[in-house]
Amino acid sequence: MTTDVPSRPVVPALPVVSALRRSPVATRKLLVFTCFLVTAATLTPIVMMVLVAFQSDSESMAAQPSFWPGTWHFDNISRAFELVPLGGYLVNTVIFAGGTTLLETVTAALAAYAFARLRFPGRGFLFGIYLATLMIPTQVTLIPQFILVAKAHGVDTWAGMILPHAFTALGVFLLRQFFLSIPRDYEEAARLDGANRWQAFTRVIIPLAVPAIATLAVFKFITQWNNLLWPLVISNSDSTRTASVGLQVFQSANGTQWNLLLMAATITTVPLIVIFFLTQRWFVRGITMSGLGGR
Known part of the structure; x- marks a missing residue:
């Protein structure tokens, strides 16, 4: 007996x-x-933004502004540096972004290797809890972080600015997935040649993971370069104030100097564009070889 299957x-x-x-x-x-x-x-x-940055004061503050400059005012570059210590802000931004990037790549690589290769009780559960912190918005942890840093006398210090952002679950997840895609045979061959666990990590795993580490470093540096909330809360002086916070100086009770503000914003954007083009090869390679398909 046969039954007819209704056709779709x-x-x-x-x-x-x-x-x-x-x-x-x-x-x-x-x-x-x-x-x-x-x-x-x-x-x-x-x-x-770039066009308005080269306008005159009257053009940028007109009731009906025209984005194309009537006359190109290249002196706005020097005026932006004279109005605020923009050069010092840029140096502070490099220190802040570079310090957090360096520390996170080190801590993320160590933690990712432990979760990928070492076997210890509760490894999967601990990694799941660690990843769950990604669901917590940054604004929720801002006040507790500030209280901890304040009690440790870290307000308006480089340690207080950098250390709270030196450990993130996203970096650990990215490098762990990449480490899982590296065959264990490489490490076992190094161990047979007499290398210990640390030597196998530094001489075998790290060189193979350079694309993923470079991708993480680029992401972290760009994120911290544009970070506004934490430096705004923790920094109280020009000695630690970053460029993203320093841009608010161009806004006063008498109005906003739009041409100088956008000129300063243009200047702070140029380093990011240069860094991206210099690291584009590693960035793309790290994305294509990242651990979304890791086992």
């Missing part, structure tokens, strides 16, 4: 979808056009 009704494809399936050229053109629109939408605010 055939839904005709839309004409546009059918045309794209039949024509790879049309699909490629649509993809290029979509990428162009997204790129234009992303770059438009940046271009407007």
